[in-house]
Structure formats: structure tokens, C-alpha cells
Amino acid sequence: MIQETHSNIDILFFGTSRFAVPVLEALVTHGYRIAGVVTRPDERAGRKCLLTPPPVKVTAVAHGIPVFQPKKLDVRDFTEGKIPQADVFIVVAYGKIIPKAILDMPRLGALNIHPSLLPRWRGPAPIQYAILHGDAETGVTIMQMDEEMDHGPILASSKFQVLNSKFVYKELYDILARMGAELLLETLPRWLKGNITPIPQDESGATYSKILMRGDGRIDWKKSAREIERMTRAFHPWPGAWTIWTRDGTPLRVRIEEADAIDAPPQKGSAGHVWRDAGHPLLVRTGDGSLVIKKIGAEGRRVLGAEDFIRGYPAFLDTVLE
Structure with missing residues (x-):
């Protein structure tokens, strides 16, 4: 990999929920160039069903970053210039499947921050499942994305001890969101310099969370x-x-x-x-x-x-x- 620095790369950020906000804020604060933010469309929320923007959109607009809200990701949006291409994708709690053809576009890959110690608790509710099953530790993982869910090789992870703790979901959510931002700031420069060899996940240790009903x-x-x-x-x-x-x-x-x-x-x-x-x-x-x-x-x-x-x-x- 050609050595890069954050001053000469463009990042396309994919994210929707509040979990992704500390990561986007950290990238902006540390001078990374954000070509745009891809997030989900505004949705109606609250008792009055008001059309409400995703938290990531609010943050992006506050920093003057272009925002793109496709109902469905389409390769043509990128090839035709509707959504800017970039050197690397950073994906955090986006909430939609990104097609492989799009993941393959950035020359430096697509990186995802996942709030568990992969391969444990792949899927959409890893924080809830860690609490529910009484895990002694949890954490965050940065992986290089592939076409399978939370399956790609691991760049870095950071552990957080929860044994005998009384964290509720929202508390642990906020802690892991901050940890994800910190871990990305530590990991991304090394990735851009070609100093990280991703490690495949151990499939024998894979467990899965599901969408909560x-x-x-x-x-x-x-x-x-x-x-x-x-x-x-x-x-x-x-x-x-x-x-x-x-x-x-x-x-x-x-x-x-x-x-x-x-x-x-x-x-x-x-x-x-x-x-x-x-x-x-x-x-x-x-x-x-x-x-x-x-x-x-x-x-x-x-x-x-x-x-x-x-x-x-x-x-x-x-x-x-x-």
C-alpha cells in the first residue's frame, strides 16, 4: 500500500445513529477531509410524528459537510457523480447493507467500527446481547468490510470490562461510541501508512445478534x-x-x-x-x-x-x- 497521510485523502463517511456522531466529530476535529456523509433519509419520530433528520446529518450540516440520503444505495450514484467517490470509506452504524460493488470502490478500502469484540455478536444488536448474556468483557472492533455481515478481517480492537457491572444499554452505548472514535484515531493513520495487516476473523467463535422486536x-x-x-x-x-x-x-x-x-x-x-x-x-x-x-x-x-x-x-x- 502506498503511504498516505490524512491531509491528502478524501473520506466518505457512512453513518446514521447517535453512535456514529463521536466518530465523525473526531475525524473533523483532527483535520481529516470529509468528502461527504451518506446517511439514511429523514424519518418521522416522536408523538407528533415530525420529520426528523438522523443525528449524523445534524452533525454534518453543522460542519458544512455535504449530505447524501439515498433511499437505496446504487452504484450509479457513485459512477455518475451524484455521491462523491473517495479514497476510503468509514462506516459506523449506517443501518443499511452496502453492496459489494460499492465497497470495492475506494482504493484504501471500506472500514467499519462495530460495537463488539468480533467475531462475537455480529449483527444489529451487539451491545444488548453482551449485556443480556452476562459477558465479562465487550469492546469495539475496526474491520475491513466485505460482502458478508460483520465478517471482514480485523484491523484493531479495544476491550472494555463489564463483569459484575450494572450498565444499562444506553450507558454502554455511549461508552463504546467514544471508544470507537478513539480507536479509529489510533488505527487510521497506521492503516493509511500501510502498517496494518488485517487478520481474518475466527469463524469458530462467531455468534450473532438479531434485530430486536x-x-x-x-x-x-x-x-x-x-x-x-x-x-x-x-x-x-x-x-x-x-x-x-x-x-x-x-x-x-x-x-x-x-x-x-x-x-x-x-x-x-x-x-x-x-x-x-x-x-x-x-x-x-x-x-x-x-x-x-x-x-x-x-x-x-x-x-x-x-x-x-x-x-x-x-x-x-x-x-x-x-
Whole structure:
């Protein structure tokens, strides 16, 4: 590879979500030339369904960087000059598959920042899955993209210890976003100088996350209290960890916002049985141990502490959640 410096290369940045913003900001701050930003189209969001630009677009516009928002990536957009070509692509949380014909265009490759220690947790929800499965460590990986999902050879990675931590998804998301920006600033100059040989991923260690659906948040009370506690953190704020309470014959969705796990089960009841003891105003029996409810909210109502919730819904005690 011909040695390059950041002063004589053009970068085309692909990104959409808030996770990509620290990376784009870091590149701009450190003097990299951004030929343009490719992001997803504006979408309607919020209660008023207002047309809202992606966070990356807001950042790009603030820095005077040209923005391109194709509904579908097409090679002709690049060959016909609608989207500028560049020496290297940087892809961070773009949210769409980039065709191989486009990935092959930049002479210095297409690099992706992924929020896991690849090949563990390929796919769209790696942070949630790391929390959900109680991983001792997670991190970020920079890889050279190929046509398969999160499959390309690795340039660099950075680890972050999460053993025995209580991070919720949004907290870990922000930490890994900053780590990704820092790792790229360390890695990109070495890549441009030809000082990195990408290492193929070990396929025997590959695991996969999937797109989360609302139904993924439904609690199975036969699981252990520790598994369910991790679920409340992994799925916060969406899809949330929720259960069904049948109140006066009517099913009511109840969301567990914050919880702890303890080993002690009640003396009676099956998995899902709601109880209390002298030290805890609200517990639920699980397949192994009990879940200590700290914050909880009925659907359409505000989130309450356990004591306040029981005061407002005394019939919740001694029921069985589904």
C-alpha cells in the first residue's frame, strides 16, 4: 500500500445513529477531509410524528459537510457523480447493507467500527446481547468490510470490562461510541501508512445478534432472576422488559424498569408469583431466585418506585405474572 497521510485523502463517511456522531466529530476535529456523509433519509419520530433528520446529518450540516440520503444505495450514484467517490470509506452504524460493488470502490478500502469484540455478536444488536448474556468483557472492533455481515478481517480492537457491572444499554452505548472514535484515531493513520495487516476473523467463535422486536422484551419468569435482571438493563429503553398482570380479568402490560436479583425464593408460589418481605416491598419469584423490583410502571402510566407502585396497586401482591 502506498503511504498516505490524512491531509491528502478524501473520506466518505457512512453513518446514521447517535453512535456514529463521536466518530465523525473526531475525524473533523483532527483535520481529516470529509468528502461527504451518506446517511439514511429523514424519518418521522416522536408523538407528533415530525420529520426528523438522523443525528449524523445534524452533525454534518453543522460542519458544512455535504449530505447524501439515498433511499437505496446504487452504484450509479457513485459512477455518475451524484455521491462523491473517495479514497476510503468509514462506516459506523449506517443501518443499511452496502453492496459489494460499492465497497470495492475506494482504493484504501471500506472500514467499519462495530460495537463488539468480533467475531462475537455480529449483527444489529451487539451491545444488548453482551449485556443480556452476562459477558465479562465487550469492546469495539475496526474491520475491513466485505460482502458478508460483520465478517471482514480485523484491523484493531479495544476491550472494555463489564463483569459484575450494572450498565444499562444506553450507558454502554455511549461508552463504546467514544471508544470507537478513539480507536479509529489510533488505527487510521497506521492503516493509511500501510502498517496494518488485517487478520481474518475466527469463524469458530462467531455468534450473532438479531434485530430486536417488541415481543423480545416479554419476561419468561421460569428463567433465573439474574437472567431477567440483565434483560431489564439490555432492553432499556426499548423494547423494555415487560410482563402481563391480569387485573380484574383484564390483561395489563407492566414494565420492569430497574431490578436486582437475589437468591432467596418465597416459601410458596410458582414462577411469576409476586411477594414481599421485610427488606423488599416488591419481589417476583423466578425459575432460580427472586427479582427485586426497584422501578416499575403500568402501561400508559408513569414509572414508580416499588413502594409507591404497591401503594397505588395493592392487588398486585400475591398475583402471578405471565
